[in-house]
Amino acid sequence: MSDETKFEPRIVAFLCNWCTYAGADLAGTGRKQYQANVRVIKLPCTGGIDPLFLIKAFERGADGILVSGCHPGDCHYNSGNYHARRRWNVFRPLLEFCGINPERIQFSWISAAEGGKWVETINGVVDSVRALGPFEGYHKINAIGPDASSEKS
């Protein structure tokens, strides 16, 4: 009974097609187990991830987000991950400034050969977000209703 009500975080992972997605695939073909809280979204490159994707994920009820792509220097499109790195370096502090715990938005580089690192990383993300608990603030503003946000918890 208590198991049913236990909080399970919802994690959205934005992965690049060439490295991390292949890395996650490798973990699967290698029969490695990892926590099933993650919903993977495959994109061509981390450089093509608009910060709005992250906001949208939170709007739709995500408790945590992982963005992962090729190691610097390994980008399939040469420089996509370098551009992404610049972007996240300013976007994450902005969300933090707005009161979003930075642990809810994590970044990593995982290559196609690093199935083990994928397992480790995603387990780490799930555990840290589980410790934080559900993203109540955002869930509350997602609720339709006149005073949803001003309601004091």
Add this chain to the structure above:
Amino acid sequence: MIEALRKKAEELLRSKTVDVVYGYGEGSVPERTRPVFITKPEDVNKLTWNKYCVYNLTTYLKKQEARKLGKPAIVVKGCDAKTITVLIKESQIKREDIYIIGVTCTGIGEPPATKCKACDVNTPLIYDELIGEKIENKEFSFDERYAELDEYEKLSEKEKWDFWQKQFAKCIKCYACSSICPLCFCDRCIVDKNQPQWIDPSAHPRGNLSWNVTRAYHLAGRCINCEECQRVCPADIPLNLLNKKLAKETEKNFKYRSGYNVDDELAMATYKEDDSEDIFK
């Protein structure tokens, strides 16, 4: 100073160097000014200059209505002039297509605007003609420049969230902040796109957060801190805090300050191989 400004404007219009002068004119009360567009040399007496000339007139460089008037000369303060540097860098205007009348400024507004406290561009950094006595530009340290952020950065996560939720709850989605912004020049803004609907168009807390974060983020490494968004906000949301936070992060991470040097690469359009790796696992 006003005389010199009018004389210069008249000279430019008579010699047909420019077709129109964007400047400040008298408003309905002495504490207000309004933008004026002078196309005839005999009208130059409408131009004025005083501490209430708060507007950043470069925002008209993006408006079709103003562009139709022809080649402009534009009256700019030091802060406004930084916009022109960014617009040139972003290929929105060509340097030779505008004539910049820089005015030296010791602070505007009554009480003085926040941006004037740590102003380091009393004399514009870019101009064709300078009106007024040249002022030695001051220098401020990194901490002094972003001092107003301190009290907000100190707050706990929950306090920050509550503070911004309270602020964003006031947002009525009028988009005045992006209409006034000289650097928000997309023909079609992300809020106007509805296939898919990226940002909830109603003034609902969810869409309000998305909109305000996105607006600020789209100005990351670009905002020149003219504070016009904050001034025009009918709900008094301290929007400039978000812009300033991004400016701080951009400077801290990439050593880049928007609008100061026309030779600098745009922060978000370039990268360095040794950019910070701290947040990546």
